[in-house]
């Protein structure tokens with residue numbers, strides 16, 4: 001859960017009060033309304049000029065940023081693919097955060113969650129944009145974080161794949177008692193999660209839509 005008070009950043013964000021306490025939260029709003037800037041603040045990739053952000057009751061500015069980013073993992077808009085095959089690309093997230101390597105079963109399960117039906121030894125060079133995006137999603141799911149911050153996780157996916165991936169993600173966080181905060185432009189997702197949607201307008205928001 002995030003509790004935001006008096007948050008200001010340049011002339012981009014001005015949020016007097018906001019609580020993000022649903023297990024799945026969608027952030028929507030026009031391009032340039034500050035969604036990504038805000039999401040990056042939730043795990044200290046951006047720092048506000050003023051205001052506080054509490055994460056499960058603790059002021060994030062007083063937490064170790066690296067440790068916080070292991071608990072609150074962010075996946076940006078542009079998929080980052082490393083050299084090697086799918087297995088290497090899945091394991092590297094764990095390696096970089098000094099966590100134990102995943103078993104073959106865990107790797108396969110992470111691909112199933114994002115609907116990526118590819119062998120682990122397939123090189124990544126020829127994957128499509130949507131496949132790369134899902135590979136990156138599978139990589140962050142393996143991190144077993146408490147909270148996932150996803151910036152447009154279905155931007156490169158067709159409608160049917162989007163439905164499969166987003167609902168699988170939502171089920172996963174619900175089953176494991178985690179939290180998911182995702183920025184999306186998808187009308188289909190917004191419609192489905194209408195009660196869990198926060199709308200940004202020019203850096204301001206009134207919280208969850210009623």
Ligand SMILES: Nc1ncnc2c1ncn2[C@@H]1O[C@H](COP(=O)(O)OP(=O)(O)OP(=O)(O)O)[C@@H](O)[C@H]1O
Nearest residue numbers: 010012029030031032033034035036037038183200
């Ligand atoms: N560090 C920064 N310094 C100055 N301007 C910034 C900074 N970060 C973001 N901006 C500007 O703030 C505005 C909001 O950007 P942001 O990426 O948060 O919007 P967004 O709502 O996520 O947009 P989109 O839906 O297109 O991804 C943009 O005009 C952007 O250029």
